[in-house]
Amino acid sequence: MSWPIPVFLNIEYPKPISLRVWLPTLVSIASATAAAVLLVWPQGKPTNTVLFWATLVGAPLVACFLLLGWRLKQWEDEQKDAEDAEKEQHWLKKGWRDWSRRQACVIDVAAFPAATDEIDRFSAEKFDLPTNIDRSITFDWVSGRTAAFRRTRLLRLVALRFAEALRDRREVIITLMLDDTSLKQDEDWTKQVMRTFGSMIPALRVEVHPATGGVQWMTQLVDRVDPATRLVIAAQLWADEEEKHNFSEGAAAFLVEAAATNAGLIFRPMTSVRDTMEVGLGQIREFQMAPDRLKHVWVANCEHIEATAIRSALAPDPKEMPDERLLDGVLGTPGPASGWIALAVAMEAMRGARPQLVAWREPQSECLYLCTVSPMPQKETSV
Helix, strand or coil: CCCCCCCCCCCCCCCCCCHHHHHHHHHHHHHHHHHHHHHHCCCCCCCCCHHHHHHHHHHHHHHHHHHHHHHHHHHHHHHHHHHHHHHHHHHHHHHHHHHHCCEEEEEEEEEEECCCCCHHHHHCCCCCCCCCCCCCCCCCCCCCCCHHHHHHHHHHHHHHHHHHHHHCCCEEEEEEEECHHHHCCHHHHHHHHHHHHCCCCCEEEEEEEEHHHHHHHHHHHHHCCCCCEEEEEEEECCCCCCCCCCCCCEEEEEEECCCCCCCEEEECCEEECHHHHHHHHHHHHHHHCCHHHCCEEEEECCCHHHHHHHHHHHCCCHHHCCEEEECHHHHCCCCCCHHHHHHHHHHHHCCCCCCEEEEECCCCCCCEEEEEEECCCCCCCCC
16 A cells, blocks of 8 residues: 655744844834833923832843843743644654654565576676566466466475474464465465475464455555464466466565564555656655665566666665666566565575665556665675
8 A cells, every 4th residue: 555654844943032133122112111201200200210210220130131131031932832833743753753663573584486496696786687678477387287287396395494483383373465366266275385395384374365465465464473384375376278368477475474583574565656766766765664775675576667767766876876786687478476476586695695676566456665775685605
């Protein structure tokens, strides 16, 4: 969902009372008060008395002090109002920053794009990978195989990748984020998940959602306090009878656990459109992640001009702009789970690196999704 961006006002403090400005006014008030004393002094009453001089000198002083006191009280009230407004805005900004930086902790992540299994190569400054622009490609290990075989093989690959971490956990929720065709086969997916993971997880529960609802699901995940361990598997697979394929096959998996240490992070995602993209990126730059910390912008199903606009909005200085990673040219035609795959590639390929921004658009959607991620930590190597 789009962020309910608050408006932060520019707090203006009252200018200090300037004696240079007020001195002429005080002199005028004093002179007018003295003239009034002389005017109302009873005719014939002696003027060489203490009362006369006390009145002539004291009345102007009292008038000046009253006027100056009134102005000082007004200034103090304005100063206090400004200080209170600044404190309120400070707490509002702090709350907004905490809200925008809410995150899901990822213990491990794996990307399974059909184009390549060499995810580490995406970390190179200029990665040299096959070009698949406007091509729909499938996994090289499933050529001619049925959708059921590809589904089984994919789930086994995920289980193999996460086996060590899953064995340490007694209860896990497996969340499937599937393309429309696979979603119609949700019972087959659920049964295969139970067969594949049931032997390693004592208490297993399966949920099925459409892959295109990923941003809304992620937003709900970061907002709720959920101590459960989740294995999120997003996949887009071809149907058996399809003659024309609208996307390249691929998958991504994330092992998510609240408050995990030594983990990667997925920050609150943002939904934007072209007209509000610059405003949204300004919020990410100011509150979610400092622009000098963003290393790359990973883009899926977006035009090159949009990727350039995103980089420019994050850092107007060309020397400070994060590098771009255009994934469509390598991964092939994007599909409903391409955003998940882009997130996984950015988090896995850039282990130990600075935060990354992932931008993608789902098929037939005008919305642009923006999500900041902190990549996985470097794997410990044994000596």
